[in-house]
Amino acid sequence: MLITSLILGNLILLAFSASTPKDKCMSMHVFQTTYNAVKEKIQEMNTLAERLKEKLDQSIDDTCESLANQGQLLQSSTTSNRYATRMVSPEFQPTVAYCIRFFYKTPYTRNYTGNFSIYLQEGADLGVPVWQKSIVTSNWTLGEFSPDPEYLHKPFKIVFEDKGNHYILIDDIMVYNVGCNSPGVRSPICSTNSYKRTDGQTTTCYTLHLEPLTWRDAILRCKEFWPLASLVSIETAAEDLFIRNIVANGTDLAAAADFGLWTRGNDIDKEGNFVWAENHGQPKAFSYSNWRSGQPNNIGDDQDCVLLQYPLTGLKWSDANCSEKHSFICEAAYSHVTGHSSIGNPFG
Known part of the structure; x- marks a missing residue:
C-alpha cells in the first residue's frame, strides 16, 4: 500500500507540473487509468482477505470443535x-x-x-x-x-x-466419579502450564489459551479445565499487573495479545454499563479499569465484550464484538478455608 501511495503521489505531481494544458490533460488521463487499475487491485485484495478470513474461521471450527466436551441434556x-x-x-x-x-x-x-x-x-x-x-x-x-x-x-x-x-x-x-472432598472437586488442580496467584485466603489459577474462540465458547472452554472456572475478571491494579507480566514474558502470548484476549467483562445487558459476568450471583460492576485511550468506542453498535489488547502500550482494555474469535485467559479461584470456588457459570 505504501508503494501504491508513492506511485499515485508521483502521478499527481506529474499531472500538475505539466507545462501545457494539453500535457496536463494527457497526464490526468494517465493518472485516471492508473487510479482505476489500483482501485481494482485493492478491491481484489479486500475480496481475497474476506475469503481467507472465512477459510480461517472454518478451519478453526473444523479442527477445534471436536475438542469440546459435549454434555447430555436432562x-x-x-x-x-x-x-x-x-x-x-x-x-x-x-x-x-x-x-x-x-x-x-x-x-x-x-x-x-x-x-x-x-x-x-x-x-x-x-x-x-x-x-x-x-x-x-x-x-x-x-x-x-x-x-x-x-x-x-x-x-x-x-x-x-x-x-x-x-x-x-x-x-x-x-x-x-470421586467423593466431594477429593482434589479437583472442591478446588482445581492447577496444571503445570498455569500461573498461581494467592491473595489472602484465595488462590487463583490462570491459564492462557491460544486457540481463538468466540466469547461464549471461550467461557465454555474454561469450564472444561474446572467446571467452576470462567474467563478472567481483573478487579484490582495488582491483578492487572500480574496478568500483564504473564503476557509480557511469553512470546506466543504477546503475539496473541496483539489480536486481543477475552476477559469476562461485558456490557451486554446495558450499553456502557460494563460488568464482570455473574458467577452465580449478581453481575459485578467494574471497580477498576484500564481502558486504552478512546476505548470503549462500541464501533458498529455491537461491541459488548472486553478484550485485553495492545501489549506494546501495557496491555490495555478495549471492547469488541462478542462473536469475534480471540485467544483468552481462564481463571479458577478457590478459598483455602471452604475449598469452594468464587467463580461459576456467567450465564446463570
Missing part, C-alpha cells in the same frame, strides 16, 4: 400430581463413589417453600430422597452431596423433583 416430565415436576438424568454406572454438585435458586424474590428433592432412581423404583431442601432463595446456591455407597451398586438415574410454590432454576449439574 429429560423433564410432570407427574400426575400437577404440583410436582421432575428432571431425569442419563443413567450412571456403579462405582465406588460419586459427587453430585449443582447450583439452584428460585427466579422470584419471594422465597420458595415446599420440597426440592433429589432421588437416585434404580430401574422403576424412585425410592426416597437422598438430598432435600424445603426453602430455596432467589440467590444462586451450591448444592452438593456424596451418595451413600449402598446406592452405588447398581446403575441409577439422578432425579430432580420440584414440589413447591415456585419454579426452581438448576444450573451447572456436575457429577464426579
Whole structure:
C-alpha cells in the first residue's frame, strides 16, 4: 500500500507540473487509468482477505470443535400430581463413589417453600430422597452431596423433583466419579502450564489459551479445565499487573495479545454499563479499569465484550464484538478455608 501511495503521489505531481494544458490533460488521463487499475487491485485484495478470513474461521471450527466436551441434556416430565415436576438424568454406572454438585435458586424474590428433592432412581423404583431442601432463595446456591455407597451398586438415574410454590432454576449439574472432598472437586488442580496467584485466603489459577474462540465458547472452554472456572475478571491494579507480566514474558502470548484476549467483562445487558459476568450471583460492576485511550468506542453498535489488547502500550482494555474469535485467559479461584470456588457459570 505504501508503494501504491508513492506511485499515485508521483502521478499527481506529474499531472500538475505539466507545462501545457494539453500535457496536463494527457497526464490526468494517465493518472485516471492508473487510479482505476489500483482501485481494482485493492478491491481484489479486500475480496481475497474476506475469503481467507472465512477459510480461517472454518478451519478453526473444523479442527477445534471436536475438542469440546459435549454434555447430555436432562429429560423433564410432570407427574400426575400437577404440583410436582421432575428432571431425569442419563443413567450412571456403579462405582465406588460419586459427587453430585449443582447450583439452584428460585427466579422470584419471594422465597420458595415446599420440597426440592433429589432421588437416585434404580430401574422403576424412585425410592426416597437422598438430598432435600424445603426453602430455596432467589440467590444462586451450591448444592452438593456424596451418595451413600449402598446406592452405588447398581446403575441409577439422578432425579430432580420440584414440589413447591415456585419454579426452581438448576444450573451447572456436575457429577464426579470421586467423593466431594477429593482434589479437583472442591478446588482445581492447577496444571503445570498455569500461573498461581494467592491473595489472602484465595488462590487463583490462570491459564492462557491460544486457540481463538468466540466469547461464549471461550467461557465454555474454561469450564472444561474446572467446571467452576470462567474467563478472567481483573478487579484490582495488582491483578492487572500480574496478568500483564504473564503476557509480557511469553512470546506466543504477546503475539496473541496483539489480536486481543477475552476477559469476562461485558456490557451486554446495558450499553456502557460494563460488568464482570455473574458467577452465580449478581453481575459485578467494574471497580477498576484500564481502558486504552478512546476505548470503549462500541464501533458498529455491537461491541459488548472486553478484550485485553495492545501489549506494546501495557496491555490495555478495549471492547469488541462478542462473536469475534480471540485467544483468552481462564481463571479458577478457590478459598483455602471452604475449598469452594468464587467463580461459576456467567450465564446463570
